[in-house]
Amino acid sequence: xxxxxxxxxxxxxxxxxxxxxxxxxxxxxxxxxxxxxxxxxxxxxxxxxxxxxxxxxxxxxxxxxxxxxxxxxxxxxxxxxxxxxxxxxxxxxxxxxxxxxxxxxxxxxxxxxxxxxxxxxxxxxxxxxxxxxxxxxxxxxxxxxxxxxxxxxxxxxxxxxxxxxxxxxxxxxxxxxxxxxxx
Numbered sequence: 572x573x574x575x576x577x578x579x580x581x582x583x584x585x586x587x588x589x590x591x592x593x594x595x596x597x598x599x600x601x602x603x604x605x606x607x608x609x610x611x612x613x614x615x616x617x618x619x620x621x622x623x624x625x626x627x628x629x630x631x632x633x634x635x636x637x638x639x640x641x642x643x644x645x646x647x648x649x650x651x652x653x654x655x656x657x658x659x660x661x662x663x664x665x666x667x668x669x670x671x672x673x674x675x676x677x678x679x680x681x682x683x684x685x686x687x688x689x690x691x692x693x694x695x696x697x698x699x700x701x702x703x704x705x706x707x708x709x710x711x712x713x714x715x716x717x718x719x720x721x722x723x724x725x726x727x728x729x730x731x732x733x734x735x736x737x738x739x740x741x742x743x744x745x746x747x748x749x750x751x752x753x754x
Contacts, residue, residue: 625670
């Protein structure tokens with residue numbers, strides 16, 4: 572019986588969180604910079620780079636999820652909590668794959684030139700402002716829903732740790748030793 576996720580899964584989980592915070596912070600801070608300013612362009616580039624990095628890590632995370640079984644939750648939760656947990660995790664995975672895809676597609680259709688760690692990314696041969704606007708709008712709607720989904724995820728982890736007192740949170744913490752079950 573495993574009592575925690577694989578180290579690679581734990582590292583990617585927390586890296587994704589950091590990158591999501593960076594992406595959200597950059598896009599929100601962008602509004603404080605004047606249009607056309609270098610600061611605004613830097614915030615946009617940070618947002619794009621952090622978001623695209625999330626996509627890469629989420630693809631790796633999906634592969635690791637398929638290769639590794641989840642550690643047991645002790646004591647075992649009721650079935651409805653397992654279903655709710657799997658549903659929320661599915662939405663989080665889907666969201667953090669869809670957001671970067673929509674964002675990059677929006678940039679591509681808008682012919683927005685940018686580089687990923689110095690590697691220039693291609694743009695569409697012809698600009699499609701309507702498609703760019705639609706994709707950006709959908710990206711923003713999903714991103715706003717992300718505040719609630721991530722908040723719900725964090726609240727559930729804390730609820731399990733402090734109220735239910737199971738090992739749900741501990742399984743994803745780095746270098747945590749899970750308490751041995753009492754017989």
